[in-house]
Amino acid sequence: MSGHSKWSTIKRKKGAEDAKRGKIFSKLNKEIMVAARLGGADPTGNPRLRAAIAAARAQNMPKDNIDRAIKKGTGSAEGSNYEEIIYEGYGPSGVALLVESLTDNKNRTVSDVRHLMSKYGGSMGEAGCVAWMFDKKGVIVFDKAEVGEDELLEAALEAGAEDLKVEESELEVLTDVASFEPVKTALEDQGFKPILAEIQMHPKTTVRLEEEKPAQQVLKLMEMLEDHDDVQHVYANFDIPDSLLESLG
Secondary structure (H helix, E strand, C coil): CEHHHHHHHHHHHHCCCHHHHHHHHHHHHHHHHHHHHHHCCCHHHCHHHHHHHHHHHHCCCCHHHHHHHHHHHHCCCCCCCCEEEEEEEECHHHCEEEEEEEECCHHHHHHHHHHHHHHCCCEECCCCCCHHHEEEEEEEEEECCCCCHHHHHHHHHHHCCCEEEECCCEEEEEECCCCHHHHHHHHHHCCCCCCEEEEEEEECCCEECCCHHHHHHHHHHHHHHHCCCCEEEEEECEECCHHHHHHHC
16 A cells, blocks of 8 residues: 555554644644634535544544634634645655645744654655645545455445555545545445545555665654644655565564
8 A cells, every 4th residue: 555545554553652642632633723714613514624523533532622623713712823834855765755734833844844854864845846746535445354345346436436446455445535525424334444534645656665774764754754743744655565564563
């Protein structure tokens, strides 16, 4: 499985560490605030807010926290004014990187992101240098051992999905952004249980990493970028074989 899907699966398997719970909530809080500011407080007519609330609930974020973040975003409660900035660059072995941030200090954030890329074998690029390598897609991932490929393909296409990608251990349903929630709901209603479902910047092509050192470097860079307080998501176009991932632990 490529890029961000692979990285998301790695994070899910590792599990959310209790020590980082506050950091997870902080990032979710920022996303809810910005989504509410840009599209209004009603999730029915605000797909971004609806997705942010779903992500927060998946992490067991208290309802009061969610409501408070929405109020801050719409201005009915005091809150910071975050700016959305996307940074682009390259990781080890030419892996393309997109870094989505929400920051109240863009000078600090760009300096930190540039430093992390340089420190862990990458480099910052100009705006637009890798964005063309990605499409925004809904991605719904299933465990290959628990779901029949033919049954899932039929159900997904019937529900309006674009494609089904077969990976080593997982099945990946792709949708356009507008169809993501209806397809996810339709599949869940038929008993298919996803292990991951989110909107991603999905790579059009991938860089396959089959040696231990570059794979380790890319994973470390992804980890350090995502751990930064101002970074919301990191997308990449690497592809690491499951066997190598297992050997890396």
